[in-house]
Amino acid sequence: MNLFRALLTVSGFTLLSRVTGLARETLIARAFGASQYTDAFYVAFRIPNLLRRISAEGAFSQAFVPILAEFKNQQGHDATKALVDATSTVLAWALVLLSLIGIAGASFVVFVVASGLRADGQAYTLAVSMTRIMFPYIVFISLTSLASAVLNTYKSFSLPAFAPVLLNVAFIAAAVFVAPHMKTPVYALAWAVIAGGVLQFFVQLPGLKKIDMMPRIGLNPMRALAHRGVKRVLSKMVPAMFAVSASQISLIINTNIASHIGPGAVSWINYADRLMEFPTALLGVALGTILLPSLSKAHVDADPHEYSSLLDWGLRVTFLLAAPSAAALFFFAEPLTATLFHYGRFDGHAVVMVSRALSAYGVGLIGLILIKILAPGFYAKQDIKTPVKIAVGVLIVTQLSNYVFVPIFAHAGLTLSIGLGSCVNASLLFIMLRRRGIYMPSSGWAHFFVQLLGACLVLAGAMHWFSISFDWVGLHAEPVRRIVLLGACLVLFAALYFGMLWAMGFKYAYFRRRVK
Incomplete structure (x- = not known):
């Protein structure tokens, strides 16, 4: 398998997902702006979404994929299929129970996540109602995560990468066709979440059937729980939940803080x-x-050499592409925000507020991305405890930094603390991988960084010039011109960045890597 080609496949579908996601957010911004209605929706949506990230896409996949790969490579098809069936049974029944508890306790959950909404009784009531509607989403999206984990382990990346597009399609359809006909239009978005969750699961079933891994959910979860593979997954999943929960707890705390900053703050950060x-x-x-x-x-x-070589390849790709992305968020935040969201009820003030939060994210973007590469270096070895310890420590640092940054930067201080905390997290993960001899950097890193620095300095200068040379907010009356201008700038920036690297002798051939 060509890793770079696989990356292009996953990134291509992910790009489609993000483009439709931006279209979704643009439609929501145009229809609802940044108001108590969107605050209520985003608070309600964040709750099942956080649980999804903690229990399903986060801790579950980190614990499940290495064990599934072990069964696949060492124990054969039948044993692997039995593990998938038992795991899906336990997962489904546990999440149905969790959903029922969440529906019953929705009012308490909303208070914990965003107590500031109680100052606006209507927004608080809406958040509670939409939380009850959306809680079952965790069942469908968690089964989707299981299906994705199986397909990815079998080197089938397309369907899992495409599935999130369907959630965005459901949102867009609800915002355009359903919301205008509802007494309280924002409820259409809540029902779109459920529809999207169902679609994401069912679209992956043909892929599972093709490899004979269609999960069978049994009626006896206790029997499934006794499966030795499931026990191992759960034993790894519990500490993994602490690792993933640390970052999600930061989001919950930050949402609560933002709800006290003022109307619109939760939406600006979103x-x-x-x-x-x-x-x-x-x-x-x-x-x-x-x-x-x-x-x-x-x-x-x-094969420790192959293991280290894979990490080295991933880190180089990350720095190559994350560095210009970070520059874009920091130096080009207002043009991006204005072009994508400045329509309808989303006014110029909201553009400024979102841009500030986005620029603060740019400071720590490389750290946010590096964690996604470094943490699997531990998970693949079934070492969950090390990332847990680091994540808990970083949680404390992140929240302490809020006391410094929020009084100075308001809502942007929250995104700045997350970004800087991620940089600390990534640094500690890297240090531990090196200290244990898991990762041994290949030669040429110093020269690589010099090339990146030179290209990024030129890129940052160009981004800053184009950002201040046009009135991006003032182009509100000419949306087509603004979109074309943004597109032209992005093409120019890409050509400038990669052209500078080429001029400095950068070797792109290194990134064509194959694995068995």
């Missing part, structure tokens, strides 16, 4: 999140997705 997640998904998530199965196989094969 819109900045959408833009920040564009490069983190295209690079970090995509690289992590293709690296984890290959790292797991290298560990099972007891």
Whole structure:
């Protein structure tokens, strides 16, 4: 398998997902602006989304994929299929129970996540109602995560990467066709979440059937729980939940703080999140997705050189593409925000507020992406405890930094603390990988960094000039011109960056890497 080609496949579908996601956010911004209605929706959506990241896409995949790869490579098809069936049974029943608890306790959960909404009784009531509607989403999206983990382990990356597009399609359809006909239009978005979760799961079933890994959910979860593979997954999943929970707890605390800053603050951060997640998904998530199965196989094969070489390749790709992305978020935040969101009820003030949060994310973007590459270096070896300890320590540092940054930068201080905390996290993960001899850098890193620095300095200068030379907010009346101008700038920036690297003798051939 060509790793770079696999990366392009996953990144291509991820790009489609993010483009439709931006279209989704643009439509929501145009229809609802940044108001108590969007605050209520984003608070309600964040709750099942956080649980999804903690229990399913986060801790579950980190614990499940290495063990699934071990079964696949050492124990054969039948044993692997039995593990998938038992795991899906336990996962489904546990999440149905969790959903019922969440629906019953929605009012308490919303209070914990965003107590500031209680100052606006209508927003608080809306958040509670939409939380109850959306909680079952965790069942469908967690089964989707299981299906994705199986397909990725079998080197089938296309369907899992495409599935998130369907959630965005559901949002767009709801915003355009359903919301205008509802008494409270924002409820259409809540129902779109459920529809999107169902679609994401069912679109992957043909891929599972093709490899004879269609999960069978049994009626006896206790029997499934006794499966030795499931026990191992759960034993790894519990500490992994602490690692993933640390970053999600930061998000919950930050959401609560933002809800006290003032109306619109939760939404400003959410819109900045959408833009920040564009490069983190295209690079970090995509690289992590293709690296984890290959790292797991290298560990099972007891090949430390291949293991280190895979990490080295992933880190170089990350720096190559994350550095210009970070420059874009920091120096080109206002043009990006204005072009994508400045329509309808999303006014110029909101553009400024979102841009500030986005620029703060740019400071720590490389750290946010590096975590997605470095953490699998531990997970593939079934070492969950090290990332847990680091994540808990970083959680404390991140929240302490809020006391410094929020009084100075308001809502942007929250995104700055997350970015800087991620840089600390990535640094500690790197140090531990080196100290244990898991990662041994190949030659040429110093020269590589000099080339990146030179190209990024030129790129940053160009971005700053184009950002201040045009009135991006003032182009509100000429949206087509603004979109064309942004597109031309991005093409120019890409040509400038990669052209500078080429002029300095950068060797792109290194990134064409194959694995078995």
